[in-house]
Amino acid sequence: MKANKRTVWFLTLLSLVAVISIYYLKKETPMSLDGMAIFGDKDAVTVSKPGDAEGETKTVYADSMLFEEMRMQVQNERSSLKDQLQSKVISSDTTAEEKSAAYDEMAELTKRTSAEALMETQLKALGYPEAFVRKDNGKVSVAVIAEDGGHSTKMAAEITQYVLTSWEDARTVQVDFMEK
Numbered sequence: 043m044k045a046n047k048r049t050v051w052f053l054t055l056l057s058l059v060a061v062i063s064i065y066y067l068k069k070e071t072p073m074s075l076d077g078m079a080i081f082g083d084k085d086a087v088t089v090s091k092p093g094d095a096e097g098e099t100k101t102v103y104a105d106s107m108l109f110e111e112m113r114m115q116v117q118n119e120r121s122s123l124k125d126q127l128q129s130k131v132i133s134s135d136t137t138a139e140e141k142s143a144a145y146d147e148m149a150e151l152t153k154r155t156s157a158e159a160l161m162e163t164q165l166k167a168l169g170y171p172e173a174f175v176r177k178d179n180g181k182v183s184v185a186v187i188a189e190d191g192g193h194s195t196k197m198a199a200e201i202t203q204y205v206l207t208s209w210e211d212a213r214t215v216q217v218d219f220m221e222k
Contacts, residue, residue: 108220109172109173109174109185109187112174112176112185113174116176120151120155123151124148124151127144127147127148127151128144128148130144131144131145131148154177157177157209158175158176158177161173161175161184161205161208161209162174162175164204164208165184165186165201165204168200168201168204170186170187170188171187172186172187173185173186173187174186175205177209177212180211180212180213180214181212181213181214181215181216182205182209182212182214182215182216183216183218184201184205184215184216184217184218185217185218185219185220186201186217186218186219186220187219187220187221188219188220188221197219198217198219201215201217202215202217
């Protein structure tokens with residue numbers, strides 16, 4: 043029994059030493075794509091006008107950066123709602139019906155998120171370079187980046203018809219075009 047405890051302690055200390063040594067090795071040579079360094083000042087480019095000796099520095103973002111921020115906001119809202127629902131499920135004060143309703147709502151959140159992601163992919167397949175879709179209580183909001191040709195009512199009608207035929211519980215569709 044004592045040999046078994048000694049072995050466990052030895053393996054624990056050995057793994058701790060390995061983790062600490064890897065930490066210090068990585069600390070001295072940071073990874074090239076290290077967390078927030080991706081979004082640092084390296085995104086800035088120099089733009090110069092003809093005749094100017096020096097250019098001005100402007101921060102340039104990808105076309106879909108706005109959509110990524112919107113996706114992150116929706117994801118944060120839904121994860122906090124999911125946390126609240128999970129706390130209801132874990133709580134001993136809730137009844138079986140409330141737990142069942144919380145499970146159903148969590149499943150609906152997951153289903154809605156995956157349906158929105160699928161719709162975004164389908165809109166990209168229709169020829170829009172980037173799309174953001176959000177669905178709440180039968181109202182669907184669609185934001186797409188328009189090509190250089192701009193947008194038209196025909197394109198909005200095409201997107202609206204596509205969304206309405208894809209989702210049976212969609213009642214209204216709002217389409218917003220964003221310029222490149």
